[in-house]
Amino acid sequence: MSAEAETIDDTSMCASCGNAAKDDVKLKNCTACHLVKYCGVKCQREHRPQHKRECRKRAAELHDEILFKQPESSHLGDCPICCLPLSLVPKTCIMMACCSKMICNGCDYASVIRKIDDKCPFCRHPTPENEEETDKDLMKRVEANDPVAVRNMGFKRYNDEGDNESAIEYLTKAAELGDLVAHFELANFYRDGECVGKDMKKVIYHSEQAAIGGHPMARYNLGCVEEENGRFERAVKHWIIAANLGDDKSLNALKKGYAVGRIQKEDFAAALRAHQAALDAAKSPQREAAEAARLNNH
Template structure:
């Protein structure tokens, strides 16, 4: 590898530094990097834009849901195609859920979570209690779920708190939900610029929420 400006090769005593924007050109010093900037500027901007698009639009190998812990098949982007167990905050595909229900019916067994083996809650209050227990255990998935419940109840301030904590713990769904709060000014001061930044960050990790939201918008326009 050689310096893009002077052509000197990298060696034990010479360490080349990569251009932070395009990640392709290398320079032996800041001086030569500045001198080469007029010739490199156009190509640098083009490559930097390509890298940004690759980061944002690259098709992921799987969704942020990961694989079903039972059948090990990738969980689909559509959240209606899988089921979250409120007792342990794990998701399983609808196929495994159906197979488990059939097994319990055939054996006249109690309905239990196929993962943690706890009884399946029968009322909405029991579901909320399970969520609160998982929140107390610092579970980001449960925090995201509680944020959605509070959002649907119109308590945007509490939803913002739950989603902020879950985002800090790496929950991508909460990351995207926060961008919507900033965009609409719910529970927080309206800030479209911050909304775009947060939305871009969530899109780099998982494109699912953005894809589904786009499809919903297209569907509304077609109706």
């Protein structure tokens, strides 16, 4: 055997037939585990019985590496004007139909104070004067395949028009375009069997897609599913990630676990600090002024 041949390791050879990579033989990784290579589909099929167990194990490990990675921010991201994280507290931001941007109440309030509230604070598009104009703006964004607009059209068909079939179609399209809220809502529909048949596999799939992107409520729900299935360690992992993003329900779940001795003190303390930091990062004088104005008007 030549010195060159002796240096070839298993990863440069087809796991089934043993052919080495050459100019005319391109090896491709097993798409599930990336542990072995094959020179073609035929070899991959023939080697499947020997490789199946190891493949599934490694694929599960790779899946968990992605699933339990802490997102840099929540699915809401930052306000495009003040660049501060958008708060998870409901009704603290508003979606602009003209550009599908989420604007924090602080920046929306500031535009009112500066007397430019007749235009979008972000794109300066004239504010729609009625619902018909709002719908036209939304449809323009839908036609441009804006995932947020597509998702909101799904909500409109469901809430305002009662067209459940069309609503699911829009939400599914929005999810395919990468909208995390659409993934979250589809998970809820498949869990409850509303508008669609109950399907736990789809519940988990859509919940995981939303959670990976930083949706705390989807992450919290996954933790609850893991707890119900007796996998408390995995549940805690989910809740810690969500609490770090500022999710109150996940922090409360961790608090209960700590109270009964199922969570270590240092883990709970770290989650508590990260949760508070996430809340503090979403505060600003403008947002506090907007909230004060809202309370004064009630």
